[in-house]
Amino acid sequence: MAGPGDPPEGNPEGSPGGGEDEYRSVVFDESFVRAARIQEFSARERLDGSARSVRTRRLWARGGAPRQALVLVLLIAVAFGTAVYLGIRNPYDPPAPPVAEPLRITLLPLAPTAAVAAVDRARPFAGQRAEHYRAGGDGYALPPARRTAHFSESQVMQALVSAKEYLVASSADPDALTGGDVRTVRTMLDPGQLDQFDHSLERPADDGRHAATGWLVRFDPGRIALADDEVRVRGTMTVAEAGEEALEVVTDHTLVYAVQSAAGGSGQASLFTVRRELRLRFDRADLRDKHVEVLQAAVEAGPLSCVGAPVAHFLPLLAGQRPPVQPGVDPHDHRHEISSVCGVLAPAPAAGPGISPPAAGPASPSAGAPRSQGPSPASR
Numbered sequence: 001m002a003g004p005g006d007p008p009e010g011n012p013e014g015s016p017g018g019g020e021d022e023y024r025s026v027v028f029d030e031s032f033v034r035a036a037r038i039q040e041f042s043a044r045e046r047l048d049g050s051a052r053s054v055r056t057r058r059l060w061a062r063g064g065a066p067r068q069a070l071v072l073v074l075l076i077a078v079a080f081g082t083a084v085y086l087g088i089r090n091p092y093d094p095p096a097p098p099v100a101e102p103l104r105i106t107l108l109p110l111a112p113t114a115a116v117a118a119v120d121r122a123r124p125f126a127g128q129r130a131e132h133y134r135a136g137g138d139g140y141a142l143p144p145a146r147r148t149a150h151f152s153e154s155q156v157m158q159a160l161v162s163a164k165e166y167l168v169a170s171s172a173d174p175d176a177l178t179g180g181d182v183r184t185v186r187t188m189l190d191p192g193q194l195d196q197f198d199h200s201l202e203r204p205a206d207d208g209r210h211a212a213t214g215w216l217v218r219f220d221p222g223r224i225a226l227a228d229d230e231v232r233v234r235g236t237m238t239v240a241e242a243g244e245e246a247l248e249v250v251t252d253h254t255l256v257y258a259v260q261s262a263a264g265g266s267g268q269a270s271l272f273t274v275r276r277e278l279r280l281r282f283d284r285a286d287l288r289d290k291h292v293e294v295l296q297a298a299v300e301a302g303p304l305s306c307v308g309a310p311v312a313h314f315l316p317l318l319a320g321q322r323p324p325v326q327p328g329v330d331p332h333d334h335r336h337e338i339s340s341v342c343g344v345l346a347p348a349p350a351a352g353p354g355i356s357p358p359a360a361g362p363a364s365p366s367a368g369a370p371r372s373q374g375p376s377p378a379s380r
Contacts, residue, residue, distance in 0.1 A: 115320055171233075174226065178221045182216065190293045211309070224315065
């Protein structure tokens with residue numbers, strides 16, 4: 001029998017709880033109501049004259065999801081900060097880039113024993129030993145490139161080509177020779193030597209490290225001009241390994257220039273001879289970037305005066321000039337550099353019809369003077 005609140009026919013079939021059970025799935029519990037974004041105003045609030053019947057609740061006023069998102073953001077921030085801190089405080093320091101060795105320079109001015117001979121300005125090398133030398137870059141002949149134990153044939157060739165490009169730019173380029181633009185030479189150098197190169201050009205010194213004439217052949221443009229842009233060159237180049245990580249190219253060349261006074265006019269031309277022995281190093285980074293490390297430069301040049309080392313420019317003695325008397329050297333005076341030495345320029349025989357041109361081999365300057373084995377106060 002049905003009770004007072006039950007339907008006369010009893011509960012419908014399939015509805016065990018009656019009417020309440022039928023709508024139980026759509027009944028909202030307290031947590032669902034608290035999480036709702038839209039909340040209905042109360043009766044009192046509606047009587048206060050509000051035009052809207054509902055209001056939107058702030059996200060952070062809700063309970064679960066926003067709070068979890070905030071915690072997640074904080075965790076991510078902490079993890080990122082920790083990673084940055086550990087990166088800065090990494091106990092394993094990255095390997096330092098290789099540092100290029102500084103260039104060591106030896107300069108030997110060669111003084112003539114008599115007045116400097118004049119040459120024909122139209123054909124300055126005719127009848128001279130340099131008549132049989134090649135001109136400009138052609139004088140820097142490359143030896144065959146053969147693979148070594150740790151470097152391929154192409155890497156050996158790259159070292160030789162870079163060495164030749166440096167030699168041409170630093171001894172045969174008219175701009176560099178006459179005190180002009182030297183950026184071509186500078187861009188070829190290993191970055192580790194740029195400070196030393198800049199110092200040498202801006203503040204040259206006779207200290208075995210900062211002579212501009214150790215890096216390139218350079219004349220004083222205010223006093224010396226080229227009588228002929230052609231430079232005659234003869235010499236040799238050799239390449240070998242310098243350990244497992246570097247190649248070394250040794251060059252030995254004699255260069256002959258026709259020079260005259262920068263004042264021009266009808267002045268006579270004369271010859272100026274330079275012998276350069278360079279030791280160039282190429283590690284794998286240099287080969288990749290086409291750079292060169294100039295480790296040693298030994299330079300003989302004449303005719304020059306022995307008064308003052310030619311560290312900034314070469315100032316050749318011109319046709320008809322004689323060297324001034326070399327002042328005496330006081331070995332008790334420590335103000336002078338004992339690294340500055342001077343040799344004697346031997347007169348070179350003319351390459352006449354009965355004289356055969358010199359055979360290819362280690363270059364020998366027209367100076368003919370023996371190389372100095374070390375600084376000696378008595379030789380100054």
